[in-house]
Amino acid sequence: MPTLQKPVAAQIARWCHALSDPTRVRVLELLSDGEHCVCDLQEALTAAQSRLSFHLRVLREAGIVSDRKEGRWVHYSLRPEALEQLAAYLHARMPDPDAPGACNCGNDRASDCC
Secondary structure (H helix, E strand, O other), rough: OOOOOOOOOOHHHHHHHHOOOOHHHHHHHHHOOOOOOOHHHHHOOOOOOHHHHHHHHHHHHHOOOOEEEEOEEEEEEEEEHHHHHHHHHHHHHHOOOOOOOOOOOOOOOOOOOO
Protein backbone atom coordinates (compact mmCIF):
# COMPACT_ATOMS: atom_id res chain seq x y z
CA MET A 1 0.00 0.00 0.00
CA PRO A 2 1.42 3.43 -0.88
CA THR A 3 2.36 5.83 1.89
CA LEU A 4 -0.41 8.32 2.48
CA GLN A 5 0.34 11.99 2.77
CA LYS A 6 -0.85 13.71 5.90
CA PRO A 7 -3.85 15.83 4.90
CA VAL A 8 -3.99 19.43 6.00
CA ALA A 9 -6.96 20.93 7.81
CA ALA A 10 -8.23 22.65 4.65
CA GLN A 11 -8.36 19.32 2.81
CA ILE A 12 -10.18 17.62 5.67
CA ALA A 13 -12.71 20.46 5.65
CA ARG A 14 -13.24 20.04 1.86
CA TRP A 15 -13.83 16.30 2.29
CA CYS A 16 -16.26 16.83 5.17
CA HIS A 17 -18.15 19.51 3.23
CA ALA A 18 -18.34 17.25 0.18
CA LEU A 19 -19.77 14.44 2.31
CA SER A 20 -22.22 16.68 4.18
CA ASP A 21 -25.03 16.21 1.66
CA PRO A 22 -27.15 13.04 1.40
CA THR A 23 -27.11 13.13 -2.41
CA ARG A 24 -23.32 13.24 -2.49
CA VAL A 25 -23.12 10.37 -0.01
CA ARG A 26 -25.48 8.40 -2.25
CA VAL A 27 -23.19 9.14 -5.23
CA LEU A 28 -20.30 7.64 -3.22
CA GLU A 29 -22.39 4.55 -2.53
CA LEU A 30 -23.19 4.17 -6.23
CA LEU A 31 -19.56 4.63 -7.24
CA SER A 32 -18.31 2.14 -4.66
CA ASP A 33 -18.92 -0.68 -7.13
CA GLY A 34 -16.94 1.02 -9.90
CA GLU A 35 -17.08 3.69 -12.54
CA HIS A 36 -20.46 5.00 -13.70
CA CYS A 37 -21.58 7.23 -16.51
CA VAL A 38 -23.29 10.41 -15.39
CA CYS A 39 -26.48 9.25 -17.13
CA ASP A 40 -26.52 6.10 -14.94
CA LEU A 41 -26.06 8.19 -11.81
CA GLN A 42 -28.81 10.53 -12.89
CA GLU A 43 -31.20 7.64 -13.41
CA ALA A 44 -30.31 5.96 -10.11
CA LEU A 45 -30.73 9.17 -8.15
CA THR A 46 -33.71 10.47 -10.14
CA ALA A 47 -31.94 13.81 -10.07
CA ALA A 48 -32.05 16.66 -12.54
CA GLN A 49 -28.89 16.82 -14.64
CA SER A 50 -27.99 20.33 -13.46
CA ARG A 51 -28.37 19.41 -9.79
CA LEU A 52 -26.38 16.20 -10.18
CA SER A 53 -23.65 18.10 -12.03
CA PHE A 54 -23.40 20.46 -9.07
CA HIS A 55 -22.98 17.58 -6.62
CA LEU A 56 -20.42 15.83 -8.84
CA ARG A 57 -18.44 19.07 -9.15
CA VAL A 58 -18.31 19.41 -5.35
CA LEU A 59 -17.05 15.82 -5.01
CA ARG A 60 -14.55 16.29 -7.83
CA GLU A 61 -13.19 19.57 -6.44
CA ALA A 62 -12.79 17.91 -3.04
CA GLY A 63 -10.71 15.21 -4.72
CA ILE A 64 -13.09 12.39 -3.78
CA VAL A 65 -14.11 11.48 -7.32
CA SER A 66 -12.43 11.75 -10.69
CA ASP A 67 -13.99 12.02 -14.09
CA ARG A 68 -13.04 11.00 -17.59
CA LYS A 69 -14.66 11.90 -20.84
CA GLU A 70 -15.39 9.33 -23.50
CA GLY A 71 -16.98 10.95 -26.50
CA ARG A 72 -19.93 12.90 -25.22
CA TRP A 73 -20.23 10.88 -22.01
CA VAL A 74 -18.57 11.62 -18.69
CA HIS A 75 -17.71 8.73 -16.39
CA TYR A 76 -17.08 9.15 -12.67
CA SER A 77 -15.14 7.00 -10.24
CA LEU A 78 -13.97 7.17 -6.65
CA ARG A 79 -10.42 8.19 -5.80
CA PRO A 80 -9.48 5.47 -3.28
CA GLU A 81 -6.44 7.38 -2.05
CA ALA A 82 -8.63 10.27 -0.88
CA LEU A 83 -10.96 7.93 0.98
CA GLU A 84 -7.97 6.11 2.52
CA GLN A 85 -6.52 9.42 3.72
CA LEU A 86 -9.82 10.51 5.21
CA ALA A 87 -10.31 7.15 6.91
CA ALA A 88 -6.76 7.25 8.31
CA TYR A 89 -7.27 10.80 9.56
CA LEU A 90 -10.51 9.86 11.33
CA HIS A 91 -9.08 6.61 12.69
CA ALA A 92 -6.09 8.44 14.19
CA ARG A 93 -8.52 10.63 16.12
CA MET A 94 -10.58 7.82 17.62
CA PRO A 95 -10.49 8.16 21.39
CA ASP A 96 -9.04 5.29 23.34
CA PRO A 97 -12.01 3.93 25.33
CA ASP A 98 -9.65 2.62 28.01
CA ALA A 99 -7.84 5.92 28.51
CA PRO A 100 -8.49 7.68 31.81
CA GLY A 101 -10.80 10.61 31.33
CA ALA A 102 -12.27 9.24 28.09
CA CYS A 103 -15.70 10.16 29.41
CA ASN A 104 -16.71 13.26 31.31
CA CYS A 105 -18.70 11.28 33.87
CA GLY A 106 -15.63 10.95 36.10
CA ASN A 107 -15.18 7.17 35.92
CA ASP A 108 -11.67 6.01 35.05
CA ARG A 109 -12.70 3.24 32.64
CA ALA A 110 -15.15 3.21 29.76
CA SER A 111 -16.65 -0.04 31.07
CA ASP A 112 -17.68 1.87 34.23
CA CYS A 113 -19.04 4.78 32.24
CA CYS A 114 -22.46 6.16 32.91
